[in-house]
Every structure is written in C-alpha cells, then in structure tokens.
C-alpha cells in the first residue's frame with residue numbers, strides 16, 4: 292500500500308462524500324450527517340481550502356480531512372482565530388493503518404506554514420492524543436456553553452500560542468446540521484441500513500456526557 296496525500300479536487304467531491312459516509316455511517320448514531328457536512332462545508336466562508344486533503348491508494352480515495360477557521364472568544368472579550376477540522380474520515384477497511392494520523396500530521400505542518408497557531412476540535416481523546424492533542428481545559432478553554440468538556444481538545448501549532456487564550460471555543464455554525472436537508476441529501480447515495488446500540492455509539496454518548504461547568 293502506497294498512500295499519497297494530496298489536495299482535494301472538484302472531480303473528487305462525490306467520492307470524498309462517499310468515503311465520509313462509509314466512515315461515519317452508524318458510528319456516532321444510526322446513519323450519519325457527515326457526508327452532507329462535507330458537501331456544504333466547501334461553500335462555507337469559514338472553509339480553508341488550502342487544508343482540504345485526501346488520502347489516495349492506487350487512484351482510490353480512502354480518506355479525507357477538511358478544516359474551517361473559527362475562534363476562541365477570550366475571557367478578555369478578544370477573538371483568537373484557530374482552526375477546527377472535521378470531518379476526518381478513513382474508509383473502514385483502511386482504518387488502523389496510520390492514514391488518519393498521516394492526514395492530520397500532514398495538514399498540521401501546512402496549517403502552521405499558513406500562519407495558524409492552534410487547532411481545536413471535538414473528538415475522542417483516546418485517538419487524538421496520538422497526534423498531539425490535549426484536553427482544552429489544559430489552557431482554560433471551554434465550550435461555547437462555558438463547560439469543560441472532555442472531548443474538546445487542543446493542539447498548539449506554535450508552542451505557547453494558547454497560553455493567553457483563556458475563553459470559550461466557538462465551533463462554527465456549519466456544524467449545526469439541518470437534519471431534514473441532510474436526510475434529503477442522503478437519498479443521492481445507495482441505501483444503507485441504520486443500526487443502533489453499537490459500541491461506538493455508546494462511546495459517543497459517554498464522551499458527550501463528560502463535561503462540567505467552567506468556573
């Protein structure tokens with residue numbers, strides 16, 4: 292297997308949406324919205340097209356990562372620009388081979404070259420600690436709802452960049468998915484069975500519940 296990481300091109304759009312759907316289907320909840328998210332994200336003003344990458348194996352797209360620019364609203368009432376990525380997806384049969392880590396590490400270097408100082412995301416700390424993320428609470432950064440949430444994770448691209456950014460992270464409007472539009476969009480893809488009660492869904496619910504007020 293010779294994985295190549297390259298920029299996403301317009302001709303890849305449908306294939307990337309399919310990869311995303313395959314990766315996320317039934318993962319967090321029955322079905323998924325992430326392929327719709329990918330579809331609308333490319334037209335969002337917050338989208339960072341310079342960080343839109345795919346992983347390719349023998350001309351087949353097997354993974355992708357996309358970023359938006361957003362901010363931390365500081366306790367000092369200043370806005371601190373940061374990046375957020377997601378979705379990051381790898382086809383199920385290609386998972387656990389280092390492709391997700393490669394996509395993240397590759398784009399982190401480019402993000403730093405572009406002048407970005409930090410990345411904040413919501414995700415499973417057990418995976419993201421492998422690629423340089425720590426709990427955002429380390430930097431006194433909480434959610435928009437002013438809680439410390441275990442899945443809110445941060446990665447400095449420039450050492451010390453988050454030291455003076457205490458505040459609340461704004462994930463971005465793009466992640467507030469219109470379920471009806473997402474369901475309608477999904478009809479463009481092959482029918483897939485929705486399944487509930489999977490271990491990954493239980494883990495997701497467990498992670499979501501892990502938060503406490505930020506004082």
Ligand SMILES: CC(C)(COP(=O)(O)OP(=O)(O)OC[C@H]1O[C@@H](n2cnc3c(N)ncnc32)[C@H](O)[C@@H]1OP(=O)(O)O)[C@@H](O)C(=O)NCCC(=O)NCCS
Pocket residue numbers: 314315318379380381382385386387388389390391392393413414415417418
């Ligand atoms: C998460 C994802 C992008 C990682 O990509 P990947 O190519 O499988 O990751 P890597 O091969 O670089 O790393 C795999 C390792 O991370 C671990 N890992 C992956 N997801 C994990 C999770 N949610 N929790 C804990 N460990 C996880 C794997 O068990 C594996 O461990 P091992 O090397 O000890 O076997 C990919 O698995 C995926 O698309 N998953 C479904 C969608 C998803 O959850 N996306 C992220 C949303 S926050």
